Amino acid sequence: MVLPSLSSASSAEEAELDRLRTEVLDRIKAADPRLAEVVRAAVTHLHAFVREVRPTEEEWLAGLDFLVRTGHACTDTRNEFILLSDMLGLTSAVDEVNHAGPPEATPSSVEGPFHSPAPPRPLGAWLAEGPERERGRPMVVHGRVTDCAGTPLAEATVDVWQADDAGHYDTQDQAQPPGNLRALLTTGEDGSYWFRSVLPSSYPVPTDGPVGELLTALGRHPMRPAHIHLRVEAAGHRPVTTHVFVAGDPYLDSDAAFAVKDALVVDPVECDDSDAAERWSMKEPFLDFAFDVRLVPLPEVAR
Ligand SMILES: [Fe+2]
Structure with missing residues (x-):
């Protein structure tokens, strides 16, 4: 039976x-x-x-x-549901279905929970105004904002935010002054932008809540590979919110937020010659971090 x-x-x-x-x-x-x-x-x-x-x-x-x-x-300053969405790859999935674009456009990536209004700064400004300025590896970040055909976009805004060399944002670390490692830049006539800072570190997402418990129970680490956040806007073009990731980071293949895309990984060049240092008003040795941003023009009807 x-x-x-x-x-x-x-x-x-x-x-x-x-x-x-x-x-x-x-x-x-x-x-x-x-x-x-x-x-x-x-x-x-x-x-x-x-x-x-x-x-x-x-x-x-x-x-x-x-x-x-x-x-x-x-x-008010922590959204555990966004963290849950990020950790399950759902934020990246929603990003993907909303930001399809031509292959030559800069891919978008999740905003993450650490954006806050940045102080306007001139091109070339130092963003590192806390103790990380002495500890960190100095870098110059530069590039051009263009459309997908390479036409420079002047007067574009580049909103930048990053963690310090210990993986902390200013909003998490009282040793950093408010607005540290953040900037609102405006591109020049040739679409160029640049700023000086220190190399960010990889960091763990907050693990002291239920999402942290879930990650532990699932046998997952909480680490995000080192990155710089950018949000770029130009008149007549679709804005892009994205990351630039540091090549060689040990967590690039296992980002807890599933936000890494190959086109967003940059290998900073180690510079120790005095001509390059003079060009960027840096002291050698420093890291040269180049990242161009290509925006998608909006249809004429949407302008
Ligand atoms: Fe981040």
């Missing part, structure tokens, strides 16, 4: 699950068609999840409790 399995679905159970899902979907009468579409898809996928995973009631409540604790971990 073959006993029915307790863990697999019977045809009666399948029929009841179908009826349940259909009834939930049929009750969606939202006036907003996009809301109806989004909730229908969420209900369909979540019911399929229950069918596949067959959670026990304790497991289901543990999942709900995780979401409650994620909400409780949020403050």
